[in-house]
Amino acid sequence: MKFIILTITLLFSIDSFCVQNMAIIDDEQSLVNLGNVASIYQDINNQPTERIINKHSDHLFTYVNKPFIHLTQTNGSIWVRSEVSIQKTTNSATYLYIKAPQVNALEVFLPQTLKDQAAYSMETNTIFHEKKTQHLDHIVPLPETLHNSLVIYLKVSSSLPVNIQLFALDNTELIKMTLNNLLLSSLFISISFIFLLGGLLLFIQTKHSMYAFYCGILISILMLHLSFHGFFRYFFSIEATNLQSFFYAFILLYLSTLTFFSRCYLDTQLYYPKINRYLAFFGWGNFILSITLFFFPSIVSTSFLLADSLITNTALLGIALYAYGKKQRTQVITFSQEALF
Numbered sequence: 001m002k003f004i005i006l007t008i009t010l011l012f013s014i015d016s017f018c019v020q021n022m023a024i025i026d027d028e029q030s031l032v033n034l035g036n037v038a039s040i041y042q043d044i045n046n047q048p049t050e051r052i053i054n055k056h057s058d059h060l061f062t063y064v065n066k067p068f069i070h071l072t073q074t075n076g077s078i079w080v081r082s083e084v085s086i087q088k089t090t091n092s093a094t095y096l097y098i099k100a101p102q103v104n105a106l107e108v109f110l111p112q113t114l115k116d117q118a119a120y121s122m123e124t125n126t127i128f129h130e131k132k133t134q135h136l137d138h139i140v141p142l143p144e145t146l147h148n149s150l151v152i153y154l155k156v157s158s159s160l161p162v163n164i165q166l167f168a169l170d171n172t173e174l175i176k177m178t179l180n181n182l183l184l185s186s187l188f189i190s191i192s193f194i195f196l197l198g199g200l201l202l203f204i205q206t207k208h209s210m211y212a213f214y215c216g217i218l219i220s221i222l223m224l225h226l227s228f229h230g231f232f233r234y235f236f237s238i239e240a241t242n243l244q245s246f247f248y249a250f251i252l253l254y255l256s257t258l259t260f261f262s263r264c265y266l267d268t269q270l271y272y273p274k275i276n277r278y279l280a281f282f283g284w285g286n287f288i289l290s291i292t293l294f295f296f297p298s299i300v301s302t303s304f305l306l307a308d309s310l311i312t313n314t315a316l317l318g319i320a321l322y323a324y325g326k327k328q329r330t331q332v333i334t335f336s337q338e339a340l341f
Contacts, residue, residue, distance in 0.1 A: 021063075022149050023168055025094055026087040031173040034082040034096075034152070034166035039063045044076040050116040052079055053109050053153045069164040080154040084168045086144060095174050096152060097167040098138035101228050102160045102244055108140050109153040137181075137230065142168065159302050160244060185229060192222045210264035216257035223250040245297030248305050252290035255312045259283035262316060266323050275319055282312050 023032040039061035043052065051057060061081050071078060086094050100106055108120035120140040142150060156162055169177065196218045203211035226232055227247045260283045263269070268276035289308065292299060 022083040022085055024085050024087060025168050025170070027089055030170045032084065032168045033067045034084060034168055035067045035069050035164070036065055037063075037084075038065075038069065038080050038082040038166060040069065040071070041079040041081070042071075042076060043079055046076055049109065049155070052155075053111045053116060053151075067165070069162070069166075071162040074158050074160070074162055076157075078154075078156040078158070078162055080156065080164060080166070082152045082154075082166060083149050084142070084152065085149045086142065086168075088170070092170045092172075094142045094144075094168060094170055096140040096142055097169055097174065097177060098140070098154070099163075099165040100138065100156060101163065101230060102247060103156050103158040103162065104244065105155075105157040106138060107155040108138075109155065110143070110150065111153065112151060113143055139174070158244075160247075181229075185225070185231075188225060189222065192218055192225075196222075208264070210261060213257050213261035213264060217254060217261060220250055220254035220257055224254065245293050248300075248302075249290045249293035251309060252286045252293065252305070255309060256283050256286035256290060259286065259312065259316065262319065266319075272323070275322075278315065279319070282315060286312060 021037055023034055023037050025032055041052070041057075041060045041062070052060075058081075061079070069080065088094070096108065098106070098108075103122070106120075106122040107118040109116070110119045113119070120138065122138065142152075154164070154166070156164065167173075167177070196215055199211050199215040199218060202208075203215065224247065227250060232246060259279050263276060263279045263283070266272065266275075268279055286308070289300060289305075
């Protein structure tokens with residue numbers, strides 16, 4: 001019995017330590033998720049780059065072994081280390097594809113070729129010190145490794161939770177992934193416009209303000225989608241810090257329109273006059289905050305905005321449950337009275 005327990009423990013230990021630490025791109029495998037071989041390090045003290053991107057600092061990194069890297073605590077800089085070996089016999093180029101929405105800054109380092117100089121910088125929009133073509137995500141060409149491994153470092157700064165996906169892929173997979181992302185966004189935008197057109201037609205026909213606020217909700221969701229996926233940065237060349245402020249502003253605008261829509265839908269001015277005052281306070285408050293963020297991005301703290309969003313959503317949920325419960329009680333009383341008479 002002791003031998004069986006020891007064997008099982010040994011197997012689990014071997015499995016936990018056998019973590020693949022390098023991705024391979026070859027003729028058969030043209031797309032690899034580098035998150036499965038990535039490790040991360042949170043640099044709270046913002047140490048110099050040369051202290052991080054060397055072999056002596058490898059012990060600081062912790063393997064995540066996940067295809068999708070998510071971090072909620074973003075104090076300081078987030079470093080992501082990954083390793084890839086390009087073993088292709090064809091001459092097709094290999095790229096690093098990074099999906100990292102809503103980050104303040106992102107840099108890619110290839111210490112084997114450029115030492116401590118950034119191969120890609122989101123702030124200056126340069127690859128190997130040259131201007132790159134605009135794209136919704138971050139794409140960096142990788143140099144040939146001649147069957148040796150290529151170590152990649154990412155330095156990320158963000159005031160929001162960090163969500164990162166890393167891929168190493170060739171030309172064909174790059175085109176496929178880009179087209180799929182654009183197709184999904186186009187589908188979402190098209191459906192949003194159909195609902196928006198329907199809401200506008202209902203507003204023109206009925207002149208009821210509820211449909212105007214319904215259109216406002218759809219526009220806010222559409223703007224949130226465009227800002228989150230980098231369309232604003234692509235079309236309007238908005239800086240990353242302002243992009244995050246726009247994202248928060250559209251969240252507040254969405255909450256404002258949702259609050260005013262709830263007022264009209266529940267007809268609180270007639271049936272719930274006390275609740276109507278609270279909804280008016282939340283609606284106008286979020287609207288003023290959203291306008292303020294558009295013109296003064298740094299005047300409101302992130303913690304306050306998150307707290308405001310949580311309080312508004314909780315209040316709207318509580319009011320909806322209260323109105324539903326009251327409606328059910330009214331129906332029961334009406335049914336009882338009809339049964340008596």
